[in-house]
Amino acid sequence: MISHRTRHRGAGSVTAGTGGSANKPIQARVIAEMRGRIISGEIDPGALLSELALAEEFGVSRTPVREALKQLQTEGLVEIRPRVGTFVTAPSRREITELFEMKELLEGAAARLLARRGRVPEIDRLQENLAQADAAVARDDRDRYAELVGEFHDLVITGADNRKLEAHYRTLMNQLAYSRLVTTSLSRPGRPGQSDREHHLVVELILEKDGDSAEQVMREHVRASRRALMAGLPLPGRRDD
Missing domain, CATH: 1.10.10.10 (Winged helix-like DNA-binding domain superfamily/Winged helix DNA-binding domain)
Structure with missing residues (x-):
């Protein structure tokens, strides 16, 4: 207990x-x-x-x-x-998959919306986040990089400036308890460096105001994170249904 x-x-x-x-x-x-x-x-x-x-x-x-x-x-x-x-709650593999599918949709939409907004404060914060993430990956500090991953995705969501999207996203992330899953995802060999490169590409496309490509690349990034996570399961919990 x-x-x-x-x-x-x-x-x-x-x-x-x-x-x-x-x-x-x-x-x-x-x-x-x-x-x-x-x-x-x-x-x-x-x-x-x-x-x-x-x-x-x-x-x-x-x-x-x-x-x-x-x-x-x-x-x-x-x-x-x-x-x-x-x-x-101990989500099953199916529930985790479904939650990540919704995460992919919401974060893809957020990247598109952010790309349309121009040089907003979140862009500067994203670039600072990338600089710190590069350093964390270089010294193989996975705990710090995991923190920066959470911050990166949060900045994309807040930068979209859509309160309805953000509210749904917060509820989703609470159910997913992402902070405890991201460590599993990043434990896969080579995943931190690949994740960092994917973040860079998303920001490059946002800076170019290419909303379509930013959305596509963000969705691909979330799918890659999900694959890395699922490779590190099983998690304790209910049966897969």
């Missing part, structure tokens, strides 16, 4: 009020903290979550914890099994 794996990061315990409105700030804090732990991989896929242990850790009643877990289930991060327990 999660009780022996997690750390209490709050400044102090909070006592839940009796009213629903009083519970909302507490519930939001629990949601944000648990979401972050799941997405980062601090809590393993398939881990059993104890309402009682979480309530004790956060210093609250079980009610805001229960409501928080319901919200995380809506986001696809946990699975509540009646009379069994609540578990961190």
Whole structure:
């Protein structure tokens, strides 16, 4: 269960009020903290979550914890099994494939939209990201490169300046818990260098304002990442269906 794996990061315990409105700030804090732990991989896929242990850790009643877990289930991060327990979602290979297919569509569209915008601040940040990524690859610092990969894709999404696209993307990435999967993808021999070259090509096409090609190359990049990831599976979790 999660009780022996997690750390209490709050400044102090909070006592839940009796009213629903009083519970909302507490519930939001629990949601944000648990979401972050799941997405980062601090809590393993398939881990059993104890309402009682979480309530004790956060210093609250079980009610805001229960409501928080319901919200995380809506986001696809946990699975509540009646009379069994609540578990961190462990995507099957099929689910990972489907999520990556949506990632490919959204990031391709974002690259196209960014290419149309001209010299926006995200372009400068992307170029700085590439410079740091080159250095990380050169010294074989895969942990740092993994961080820069996440930043690169985030900059493309924010640079598209489409709030609906970004909202869908954030929900998707939470379900995918990408930060814990990218390490598996980058563990394949030669993948960090290839990924870095693909990033450079995407930015070159965006700078050239070639939206069609930027979209195509970004989609090819996401497919390549998916292939590298799938080669590094299986992940623990539910059956492939």
